[in-house]
Amino acid sequence: MKKKGRQLKILITAGPTREYLDPVRFISNASSGTIGYLLAEQAAKRRHKIVLLSGPTCLRRPAKVKCVTFESARQLKAEVDRYFNWADCVIAAAAVGDFRPNNISRQKLKKNRNNLTLKLVKNPDILKALGEKNRGKNKALVGFALETNSLYRNARLKLKSKYLDFIVATKLSSKQLPFGDRPINGAIISRSCIDKFRRMSKTRLARIILDRVENLCYIL
Template identity: 35%
Template structure:
């Protein structure tokens, strides 16, 4: 599966650099074209000549060493790669990536690449468990970086624990598996809506709901990781969109409908997980409304049913809706699946506080139009999103 793949291997400074040499050899034997980018500290352990001999390609070490005057080397490398692997990835380089620091050729190239990035940490067990390192890895994970977990065993420092760079053979197997898994989604265009909408009443007030957007953002990342070309249309949330996802920010239900109309026709899969307001104020006041006695009546009017529109207008698209209910959840979901001409619907009980809107957990049942039911037990929204994407993949196949 790696035959013909263009792989950029970033090597940072740690004793596990010797395994990066073996990894270069294994990747080359698997048919990949490998180019190696080394930090100055990595060169303290192994010379660039070693990697050059095995990869049969020039080794890159200096941002300002432009080997071809017609190209900017770090941008050219960033665009060239089908995938990027950082092995070994030290605590230092992980921190730099998480902080957006670009002070050498490796970190500069990482900021520029749009290819999937795999990070293989290698460090002392106590460093690996440090809160700063954990936080940096969590941030990178949320942005769509992928991690090759280190193994447990005897470390160069003499400790025994987690922090040992994964074996080259295992890394090649994982990359082959990832390539195989993602190949079915390559070229597929996926549209995902997420978050709430805000319906303005006056310059300082609006109507909204409790949706956090976490499920939709997790779905966007899961589809992106499968190799899809993802467009994420999001209402106002406090989340950072995944990398390598086309991000479209909206505010109101009308805004979201306009953007969905703009993008939906070219899509292969549409997942509408946004919690769009059903009603919006009939009149939006230009000035702040003043107190008007003991009560106030506000006239509301229906917003456009975006999911209904998509069900009526779809041609080739696989359309997935969400049914977030608090009672009679299954009945409402089945009714919505049929009424809105969906291919599948994801049913969840938002009345359960453990899996509600703001929770990091979810528990859902996926129903398809041909009568299949698949229960996904309580787990993180990230894992639920991956499972939903896998179920869609089976349906598409």
Template identity: 40%
Template sequence: MLTGKKILLGITGGIAAFKAASLCSKLVQQGAEVRVIMTKSATKLITELTLQALSKNPVYTDTFDEKNPATIAHISLADWADLVLVAPATANIIGKMANGIADDMLSTTLLATQAPIMIAPAMNVHMYVHPAVSRNLAELASRGVLMVEPGEGLLACGYIGKGRMEEPETIVAVVNSFFDRQNKIALRPLAGKKVVVTAGGTVERIDPVRYISNDSSGKMGFAIAKAACELGADVVLIAANTKLAPPSGVKVISLESAKEMYDAVAAEWNDTDILVKSAAVADYRPKEVSEQKIKKSGDTMTLELVKNIDILETFGRLKTSQFLIGFAAETTNVEHYAMDKLHRKNCDLLVANDVTKAGAGFGIDTNVVSIYDGDGLVESLPLQSKDEVGLRIMELAAQRLSGAKL
């Protein structure tokens, strides 16, 4: 699976560094070419000679120890890699990466590389949940850094909890999945398909200067549109109340209200293959819209609202061959409400999240979601960038559209 892939393995000074030897060996066994950078702390726990023997390549530890005078090592390695994998990734290297610190061979190379980066965090449970570490991980996820979440269990420090570096076999499987995904993108599985994505929060006017809306930024919908385009689809992005720059190669229809969004979806519906309803559509609108600014008068004001058309439910009833993906932003009982919404609105997939979770709310670049179908949970995605979430959602849609229920 990894034949010909160039993997730069960064090893930092956590006790889990001993697992890096097995990880390096397994990557090489799968055909990868592995080069290793170790931090000074890592060399206190495992020797350079061990990694040199396993990788069959020189091991780098010092920015100023240039092994080849014709090249600058950290730039050469940064350019060489197809993937940079940091395992274990301590709180220290995570903090350096999040804040752009480059004070050793590994952190300097990480700052210089344009290759995808994957980290496998490993640390004490209290360190892992510390607000600074959580913030740094969220920042890295928002930049597209891939995460191999740590496992739970007995840690070297004696505590029991989350923070143990995943086993090498699991990390190798994640690396394989990453390259498999890259191959799928190259195959363009949605070529020839039309994907319509709704995004942003609708605006329901009260008067020319006031309106009812919500906190949706449109970032998730824009990420899905980008992913669908990368997978080869012809994409129509129907966007409300967002200031985001649209992805290249995507047709954009900008509008405001729920009624306008319904009309736009209806106009695209007949030849649509996949409809992704990620927009946050207002359930109600003012019954009367004033043509002039409403002046302040009295201590109270009554605003009568009427129900908007339910776009997702309407097209759920109308669908024939179309594949329908809905979204549910919840604050409690996520699975219950997600499954109820999926069945009521005849969705093929329902993407749900708890917006009270760190990294999963509106207006940020990350998300934490669970994906459901009629049988229940399909997949739970950990904290990652919305671009990564969007790509996984569209991969699932492409698989289901082709008849493969994975």
């Protein structure tokens, strides 16, 4: 058990990954990195020690936070492995691409053909690997899930299969996109309960997540 109120070492991942097809084109996603940056900012205000692993984003780096950048999923995995033993808690808020091109062209791909077929290979499941590594080590592990359907079912499956302490689940809807600083709908799901939230600001959500992380770390 860690003494209540003591400084925690928190590893946070944020933002999207980029998987390059050629020197200028890549496969990515719409993650802005906002929730990860807010978590780092709010945790620093609580005087915790933070390492923020950030994908490509336009956000300003939070004060008093060590920031390490990455682009690809494999680069992120290397940094997560590097800092895992250091951390009391890992909050995995990055939106990691599931696949990457099998080959990266050294030259810019030309449009002098009617069709282009890409062979994709699976990226490492970083969060699952962390969960398996963490079994018996008493580190708090938090994940995120963005789903288009079966939100609670899919989030529970991810919670269980990746050995998470809790997961923050949000549903993707064309009526209310969850990217950037928009308020979001969703739920915080643990093995024992589901706490739903509606139109919550990401700043408030970050504070609630950190409250839970602190409670977990001080009893582990």
